[in-house]
Amino acid sequence: MITGKFAITTHILTLLAKFPDEYMASDYIAGSLNIHPVLVRKEIANLKKHHLVESKEGKNGGTKLIKPAAMISMEAIFNMTFEKMSFGFSKNDPNPECPVGKQINNNLTALYDDINIAIVNKLKSISLEEFSEQF
Amino acid sequence: MITGKFAITTHILTLLAKFPDEYMASDYIAGSLNIHPVLVRKEIANLKKHHLVESKEGKNGGTKLIKPAAMISMEAIFNMTFEKMSFGFSKNDPNPECPVGKQINNNLTALYDDINIAIVNKLKSISLEEFSEQF
DNA sequence: AAAACTGTAACAAATTTTATTATATATAGA
Protein backbone atom coordinates (compact mmCIF):
# COMPACT_ATOMS: atom_id res chain seq x y z
CA MET A 1 0.00 0.00 0.00
CA ILE A 2 1.15 3.52 -0.68
CA THR A 3 1.03 5.05 2.77
CA GLY A 4 0.18 8.56 1.67
CA LYS A 5 -2.45 7.56 -0.83
CA PHE A 6 -5.55 8.49 1.15
CA ALA A 7 -4.05 11.80 2.25
CA ILE A 8 -2.83 12.70 -1.23
CA THR A 9 -6.13 11.80 -2.87
CA THR A 10 -8.09 13.73 -0.26
CA HIS A 11 -5.83 16.73 -0.71
CA ILE A 12 -6.28 16.65 -4.49
CA LEU A 13 -10.05 16.34 -4.21
CA THR A 14 -10.22 19.16 -1.67
CA LEU A 15 -8.40 21.47 -4.08
CA LEU A 16 -10.68 20.43 -6.92
CA ALA A 17 -13.74 20.95 -4.73
CA LYS A 18 -12.57 24.47 -3.93
CA PHE A 19 -12.40 25.37 -7.64
CA PRO A 20 -15.03 23.17 -9.25
CA ASP A 21 -15.13 25.08 -12.51
CA GLU A 22 -11.44 25.10 -13.37
CA TYR A 23 -9.16 22.56 -14.91
CA MET A 24 -6.37 22.43 -12.36
CA ALA A 25 -2.86 21.45 -13.51
CA SER A 26 -1.03 18.61 -11.79
CA ASP A 27 1.97 20.90 -11.33
CA TYR A 28 -0.13 23.32 -9.35
CA ILE A 29 -1.56 20.52 -7.23
CA ALA A 30 1.93 19.11 -6.71
CA GLY A 31 3.00 22.54 -5.47
CA SER A 32 0.36 22.49 -2.78
CA LEU A 33 1.26 18.96 -1.73
CA ASN A 34 4.98 19.52 -2.15
CA ILE A 35 5.45 16.22 -3.95
CA HIS A 36 6.40 15.23 -7.47
CA PRO A 37 3.80 15.97 -10.19
CA VAL A 38 4.07 12.43 -11.51
CA LEU A 39 2.79 11.10 -8.19
CA VAL A 40 -0.14 13.48 -8.45
CA ARG A 41 -0.95 12.20 -11.92
CA LYS A 42 -0.82 8.63 -10.70
CA GLU A 43 -3.44 9.39 -8.10
CA ILE A 44 -5.46 11.31 -10.65
CA ALA A 45 -5.34 8.24 -12.89
CA ASN A 46 -6.94 6.35 -10.03
CA LEU A 47 -9.57 9.03 -9.54
CA LYS A 48 -10.38 8.83 -13.23
CA LYS A 49 -10.71 5.08 -13.02
CA HIS A 50 -13.36 5.67 -10.40
CA HIS A 51 -15.15 8.31 -12.48
CA LEU A 52 -14.74 11.18 -10.06
CA VAL A 53 -12.69 13.48 -12.27
CA GLU A 54 -11.88 14.16 -15.88
CA SER A 55 -8.68 15.57 -17.36
CA LYS A 56 -8.00 17.71 -20.36
CA GLU A 57 -4.65 17.36 -22.07
CA GLY A 58 -2.69 20.13 -23.70
CA LYS A 59 -2.24 23.77 -22.91
CA ASN A 60 -4.57 25.11 -20.23
CA GLY A 61 -5.42 21.51 -19.48
CA GLY A 62 -5.74 19.91 -16.09
CA THR A 63 -8.24 18.01 -14.01
CA LYS A 64 -11.64 18.78 -12.54
CA LEU A 65 -14.42 17.06 -10.66
CA ILE A 66 -17.24 15.55 -12.69
CA LYS A 67 -19.66 15.27 -9.80
CA PRO A 68 -20.59 17.67 -7.02
CA ALA A 69 -18.49 17.44 -3.86
CA ALA A 70 -21.70 16.91 -1.94
CA MET A 71 -22.17 13.63 -3.79
CA ILE A 72 -18.70 12.28 -2.98
CA SER A 73 -18.35 10.61 0.41
CA MET A 74 -15.18 10.07 2.34
CA GLU A 75 -16.08 6.40 2.17
CA ALA A 76 -15.59 6.51 -1.59
CA ILE A 77 -12.13 7.98 -1.10
CA PHE A 78 -11.34 5.31 1.46
CA ASN A 79 -12.48 2.49 -0.81
CA MET A 80 -10.49 3.93 -3.66
CA THR A 81 -7.22 4.20 -1.77
CA PHE A 82 -7.19 1.09 0.39
CA GLU A 83 -7.97 -2.38 -0.75
CA LYS A 84 -9.20 -2.68 2.75
CA MET A 85 -8.03 -1.30 6.06
CA SER A 86 -5.98 -3.70 8.07
CA PHE A 87 -3.72 -3.70 11.08
CA GLY A 88 -1.35 -5.91 9.11
CA PHE A 89 -0.19 -9.47 9.07
CA SER A 90 3.12 -11.01 9.97
CA LYS A 91 5.20 -11.22 6.86
CA ASN A 92 5.85 -14.93 6.69
CA ASP A 93 3.28 -17.69 6.56
CA PRO A 94 2.78 -18.97 10.08
CA ASN A 95 3.41 -22.59 10.92
CA PRO A 96 0.50 -24.69 9.62
CA GLU A 97 1.32 -27.47 12.09
CA CYS A 98 0.44 -25.18 14.96
CA PRO A 99 -3.26 -24.78 15.80
CA VAL A 100 -2.74 -21.07 16.31
CA GLY A 101 -0.47 -20.60 13.31
CA LYS A 102 -2.88 -22.48 11.11
CA GLN A 103 -5.78 -20.13 11.83
CA ILE A 104 -4.36 -16.84 12.94
CA ASN A 105 -4.64 -15.11 9.57
CA ASN A 106 -8.26 -16.13 9.11
CA ASN A 107 -9.16 -14.92 12.56
CA LEU A 108 -7.30 -11.66 12.12
CA THR A 109 -9.03 -11.13 8.79
CA ALA A 110 -12.42 -11.63 10.43
CA LEU A 111 -11.50 -9.07 13.07
CA TYR A 112 -10.30 -6.59 10.48
CA ASP A 113 -13.50 -7.06 8.52
CA ASP A 114 -15.51 -6.08 11.58
CA ILE A 115 -13.39 -3.01 12.05
CA ASN A 116 -13.83 -2.04 8.42
CA ILE A 117 -17.55 -1.97 8.93
CA ALA A 118 -17.14 0.45 11.82
CA ILE A 119 -14.81 2.67 9.80
CA VAL A 120 -16.97 2.71 6.72
CA ASN A 121 -20.06 3.60 8.75
CA LYS A 122 -18.27 6.63 10.06
CA LEU A 123 -16.87 7.71 6.68
CA LYS A 124 -20.20 7.30 4.93
CA SER A 125 -21.57 10.17 6.93
CA ILE A 126 -18.97 12.70 5.77
CA SER A 127 -19.01 14.23 2.30
CA LEU A 128 -16.11 15.81 0.47
CA GLU A 129 -18.10 19.02 0.55
CA GLU A 130 -18.23 19.00 4.34
CA PHE A 131 -14.59 18.11 4.55
CA SER A 132 -13.51 20.86 2.19
CA GLU A 133 -15.67 23.48 3.86
CA GLN A 134 -13.33 23.29 6.82
CA PHE A 135 -10.61 25.07 4.85
CA MET B 1 5.31 1.66 12.37
CA ILE B 2 6.16 -2.01 12.13
CA THR B 3 3.42 -3.28 9.88
CA GLY B 4 3.19 -6.73 11.41
CA LYS B 5 3.27 -5.53 14.99
CA PHE B 6 -0.39 -5.94 15.86
CA ALA B 7 -0.55 -9.37 14.21
CA ILE B 8 2.65 -10.59 15.84
CA THR B 9 1.66 -9.34 19.27
CA THR B 10 -1.81 -10.87 18.97
CA HIS B 11 -0.30 -14.17 17.85
CA ILE B 12 2.08 -14.21 20.81
CA LEU B 13 -0.68 -13.39 23.27
CA THR B 14 -2.95 -16.04 21.79
CA LEU B 15 -0.29 -18.68 22.33
CA LEU B 16 0.30 -17.49 25.88
CA ALA B 17 -3.44 -17.49 26.53
CA LYS B 18 -3.63 -21.10 25.39
CA PHE B 19 -1.00 -22.17 27.91
CA PRO B 20 -1.41 -19.72 30.75
CA ASP B 21 0.60 -21.72 33.24
CA GLU B 22 3.77 -22.26 31.23
CA TYR B 23 6.76 -20.13 30.52
CA MET B 24 6.89 -20.27 26.76
CA ALA B 25 10.26 -19.82 25.00
CA SER B 26 10.66 -17.21 22.31
CA ASP B 27 12.11 -19.85 20.02
CA TYR B 28 8.94 -21.87 20.27
CA ILE B 29 6.79 -18.81 19.63
CA ALA B 30 9.00 -17.87 16.70
CA GLY B 31 8.43 -21.34 15.29
CA SER B 32 4.70 -20.80 15.27
CA LEU B 33 5.02 -17.39 13.69
CA ASN B 34 7.81 -18.46 11.37
CA ILE B 35 9.84 -15.37 12.10
CA HIS B 36 13.13 -14.70 13.82
CA PRO B 37 13.18 -15.21 17.61
CA VAL B 38 14.76 -11.81 18.11
CA LEU B 39 11.70 -10.16 16.59
CA VAL B 40 9.55 -12.09 19.03
CA ARG B 41 11.66 -10.90 21.92
CA LYS B 42 11.34 -7.32 20.74
CA GLU B 43 7.56 -7.58 20.85
CA ILE B 44 7.74 -9.33 24.20
CA ALA B 45 9.80 -6.41 25.48
CA ASN B 46 6.89 -4.18 24.51
CA LEU B 47 4.39 -6.47 26.22
CA LYS B 48 6.47 -6.32 29.36
CA LYS B 49 6.58 -2.56 29.22
CA HIS B 50 2.80 -2.68 29.28
CA HIS B 51 2.68 -5.14 32.17
CA LEU B 52 0.88 -7.93 30.37
CA VAL B 53 3.59 -10.57 30.62
CA GLU B 54 6.63 -11.52 32.61
CA SER B 55 9.69 -13.40 31.48
CA LYS B 56 12.00 -15.74 33.24
CA GLU B 57 15.57 -15.89 32.04
CA GLY B 58 17.77 -18.95 31.99
CA LYS B 59 17.09 -22.57 31.33
CA ASN B 60 13.40 -23.48 31.19
CA GLY B 61 12.72 -19.79 31.01
CA GLY B 62 10.29 -18.02 28.75
CA THR B 63 7.33 -15.71 28.95
CA LYS B 64 3.83 -15.96 30.39
CA LEU B 65 0.79 -13.80 30.94
CA ILE B 66 0.48 -12.03 34.27
CA LYS B 67 -3.22 -11.32 33.95
CA PRO B 68 -6.13 -13.43 32.80
CA ALA B 69 -6.90 -13.34 29.10
CA ALA B 70 -10.42 -12.30 29.98
CA MET B 71 -9.02 -9.08 31.41
CA ILE B 72 -7.03 -8.16 28.32
CA SER B 73 -8.99 -6.41 25.60
CA MET B 74 -8.08 -6.20 21.95
CA GLU B 75 -8.12 -2.46 22.50
CA ALA B 76 -5.11 -2.82 24.80
CA ILE B 77 -3.26 -4.70 22.07
CA PHE B 78 -4.22 -2.04 19.57
CA ASN B 79 -3.03 0.78 21.80
CA MET B 80 0.19 -1.02 22.46
CA THR B 81 1.09 -1.64 18.83
CA PHE B 82 -0.02 1.55 17.15
CA GLU B 83 0.70 5.03 18.32
CA LYS B 84 -2.62 5.69 16.75
CA MET B 85 -4.40 4.37 13.73
CA SER B 86 -4.16 6.54 10.69
CA PHE B 87 -4.73 6.41 6.98
CA GLY B 88 -1.42 8.16 6.57
CA PHE B 89 -0.11 11.55 5.60
CA SER B 90 1.73 12.72 2.54
CA LYS B 91 5.43 12.45 3.19
CA ASN B 92 6.47 16.03 2.69
CA ASP B 93 5.16 19.06 4.47
CA PRO B 94 2.48 20.61 2.31
CA ASN B 95 2.80 24.16 1.10
CA PRO B 96 1.97 26.54 3.97
CA GLU B 97 1.15 29.34 1.52
CA CYS B 98 -1.83 27.37 0.25
CA PRO B 99 -5.01 27.48 2.32
CA VAL B 100 -5.51 23.79 1.77
CA GLY B 101 -1.87 22.84 2.27
CA LYS B 102 -1.72 24.88 5.45
CA GLN B 103 -4.54 22.98 7.12
CA ILE B 104 -4.79 19.59 5.50
CA ASN B 105 -2.82 17.73 8.13
CA ASN B 106 -4.87 19.17 10.97
CA ASN B 107 -8.09 18.28 9.26
CA LEU B 108 -6.93 14.79 8.40
CA THR B 109 -5.82 14.31 11.99
CA ALA B 110 -9.27 15.32 13.23
CA LEU B 111 -10.85 12.83 10.85
CA TYR B 112 -8.50 10.07 11.92
CA ASP B 113 -9.24 10.82 15.56
CA ASP B 114 -12.94 10.28 14.90
CA ILE B 115 -12.19 6.99 13.21
CA ASN B 116 -10.03 5.90 16.11
CA ILE B 117 -12.99 6.32 18.40
CA ALA B 118 -15.06 4.02 16.21
CA ILE B 119 -12.28 1.43 16.07
CA VAL B 120 -11.58 1.51 19.76
CA ASN B 121 -15.25 1.09 20.59
CA LYS B 122 -15.31 -2.08 18.58
CA LEU B 123 -12.07 -3.47 20.00
CA LYS B 124 -13.08 -2.70 23.56
CA SER B 125 -15.81 -5.27 23.30
CA ILE B 126 -13.50 -8.15 22.41
CA SER B 127 -11.24 -9.82 24.96
CA LEU B 128 -8.13 -11.84 24.27
CA GLU B 129 -9.96 -14.76 25.82
CA GLU B 130 -12.75 -14.55 23.25
CA PHE B 131 -10.28 -14.14 20.46
CA SER B 132 -8.19 -17.11 21.51
CA GLU B 133 -11.20 -19.35 22.04
CA GLN B 134 -11.66 -19.32 18.29
CA PHE B 135 -8.62 -21.54 17.88
C1' DA C 1 30.65 -25.79 34.53
C1' DA C 2 27.45 -26.64 30.70
C1' DA C 3 23.15 -26.07 28.50
C1' DA C 4 19.26 -23.42 27.53
C1' DC C 5 17.29 -19.44 27.99
C1' DT C 6 16.43 -13.90 27.86
C1' DG C 7 17.96 -9.00 26.49
C1' DT C 8 19.80 -5.83 23.37
C1' DA C 9 22.59 -3.41 20.23
C1' DA C 10 24.54 -3.13 15.86
C1' DC C 11 24.41 -4.22 11.34
C1' DA C 12 22.73 -6.26 6.81
C1' DA C 13 19.27 -7.56 3.58
C1' DA C 14 14.89 -7.11 1.62
C1' DT C 15 10.92 -4.67 0.61
C1' DT C 16 8.19 -0.77 -0.09
C1' DT C 17 7.55 3.96 -1.08
C1' DT C 18 8.73 8.03 -3.30
C1' DA C 19 11.18 10.64 -6.77
C1' DT C 20 13.06 11.26 -11.27
C1' DT C 21 13.80 10.74 -16.07
C1' DA C 22 12.34 9.88 -20.52
C1' DT C 23 9.25 9.71 -24.16
C1' DA C 24 4.89 10.06 -26.48
C1' DT C 25 0.75 12.64 -27.24
C1' DA C 26 -2.73 16.52 -27.06
C1' DT C 27 -4.36 21.39 -27.20
C1' DA C 28 -4.40 26.53 -27.19
C1' DG C 29 -2.97 30.38 -29.10
C1' DA C 30 0.41 33.49 -31.59
Place this chain on the structure above:
DNA sequence: TCTATATATAATAAAATTTGTTACAGTTTT
Protein backbone atom coordinates in the same frame (compact mmCIF):
# COMPACT_ATOMS: atom_id res chain seq x y z
C1' DT D 1 1.88 25.79 -38.43
C1' DC D 2 4.90 26.30 -34.62
C1' DT D 3 5.67 26.72 -29.82
C1' DA D 4 4.59 26.43 -25.16
C1' DT D 5 2.20 23.99 -21.91
C1' DA D 6 -0.32 20.17 -20.52
C1' DT D 7 -1.46 15.03 -19.67
C1' DA D 8 -0.09 9.86 -19.67
C1' DT D 9 2.71 6.35 -18.48
C1' DA D 10 6.65 3.28 -18.25
C1' DA D 11 11.12 2.52 -16.59
C1' DT D 12 14.47 3.37 -13.41
C1' DA D 13 16.78 5.25 -9.32
C1' DA D 14 16.92 6.83 -4.68
C1' DA D 15 15.32 6.87 -0.09
C1' DA D 16 13.03 5.07 3.74
C1' DT D 17 11.20 1.45 6.34
C1' DT D 18 10.81 -3.19 7.83
C1' DT D 19 12.57 -7.52 8.68
C1' DG D 20 16.30 -10.63 9.54
C1' DT D 21 20.85 -11.81 11.41
C1' DT D 22 24.81 -11.83 14.21
C1' DA D 23 27.09 -11.14 18.28
C1' DC D 24 27.63 -11.02 22.90
C1' DA D 25 26.42 -10.33 27.77
C1' DG D 26 23.63 -11.95 31.45
C1' DT D 27 20.51 -15.56 34.04
C1' DT D 28 18.93 -19.94 35.72
C1' DT D 29 18.71 -24.95 36.05
C1' DT D 30 20.87 -29.19 36.42
